[in-house]
Amino acid sequence: AQSVQFQNVGKSYGSVNAVSGINISIEPGQFVTLLGPSGCGKSTTLNMIAGLEMPTEGRIIIGDRDVTTVKPADRDIAMVFQSYALYPHMTLFENIAFPMRARRRRTQESEVERKVRTAAKMLGLESMLGRYPREISGGQRQRVALGRAMVRTPTVYLLDEPLSNLDQQLRVQMRSELKDIHQRLGATMLYVTHDQSEAMTLSDLVVVMSNGRIEQAGSPEELYNNP
Ligand code: ADP
Numbered sequence: 001a002q003s004v005q006f007q008n009v010g011k012s013y014g015s016v017n018a019v020s021g022i023n024i025s026i027e028p029g030q031f032v033t034l035l036g037p038s039g040c041g042k043s044t045t046l047n048m049i050a051g052l053e054m055p056t057e058g059r060i061i062i063g064d065r066d067v068t069t070v071k072p073a074d075r076d077i078a079m080v081f082q083s084y085a086l087y088p089h090m091t092l093f094e095n096i097a098f099p100m101r102a103r104r105r106r107t108q109e110s111e112v113e114r115k116v117r118t119a120a121k122m123l124g125l126e127s128m129l130g131r132y133p134r135e136i137s138g139g140q141r142q143r144v145a146l147g148r149a150m151v152r153t154p155t156v157y158l159l160d161e162p163l164s165n166l167d168q169q170l171r172v173q174m175r176s177e178l179k180d181i182h183q184r185l186g187a188t189m190l191y192v193t194h195d196q197s198e199a200m201t202l203s204d205l206v207v208v209m210s211n212g213r214i215e216q217a218g219s220p221e222e223l224y225n226n227p
């Protein structure tokens with residue numbers, strides 16, 4: 001797990017400031033949530049870590065590297081989205097293995113096998129690796145998307161509203177699974193949501209955003225006591 005530091009980060013599109021003055025300090029292994037309404041700049045903040053967007057100001061430091069100077073493919077980041085876009089013609093095994101297959105450096109087949117099975121075990125998907133996405137439930141599909149991120153053994157996980165396509169009951173169930181997975185992996189995770197109760201149950205640190213700025217940041221207890 002790695003630390004992540006935002007140092008006065010800003011991003012503008014022409015005259016539109018998507019985010020500005022972002023300072024966040026994340027310790028290795030922390031679960032941090034960016035919370036706020038649609039359009040407040042959560043995805044932009046996350047996308048800049050992955051390299052999907054370049055900041056127009058400031059620095060983002062992962063471990064001891066300024067990643068804004070590092071190619072996206074070399075950042076060791078895995079991202080999970082709301083629309084998890086599994087490949088319908090591939091089995092769950094192949095869907096999870098995909099990032100390893102897509103690498104320039106070939107991963108040995110025994111290593112692919114080991115990593116897919118380890119992830120599947122943690123996600124409760126072991127018995128269904130031969131199935132196709134259409135043969136499993138929404139919650140299981142979301143777990144496959146997580147598995148696909150896990151086999152990359154990233155230094156940081158970025159999760160952009162990963163549960164928002166699920167029904168309420170499943171969301172609540174997946175929350176506790178996610179918390180469990182976070183603890184077992186000991187990984188640094190950044191999570192984006194507009195759901196306050198999700199942020200409060202999952203996080204070590206909640207960063208509340210509004211109009212492209214950080215409005216408040218603290219542990220769930222701190223925010224609960226100083227609303
Ligand atoms: P959130 O994830 O909180 O919904 P976003 O980060 O997607 O918010 O968007 C933050 C702001 O930046 C919004 O005002 C949005 O319209 C603007 N924005 C995002 N992407 C672009 C873009 N490619 N071009 C212009 N404006 C953008």
Ligand code: ADP
Pocket residue numbers: 050072073074077078079080099100102103104105148149
């Ligand atoms: P390589 O070994 O060629 O660097 P990678 O598997 O590291 O290949 O990644 C290939 C490209 O796909 C990179 O740009 C990487 O950022 C992107 N990519 C693949 N899977 C993901 C994912 N789950 N989240 C974010 N980016 C991803």
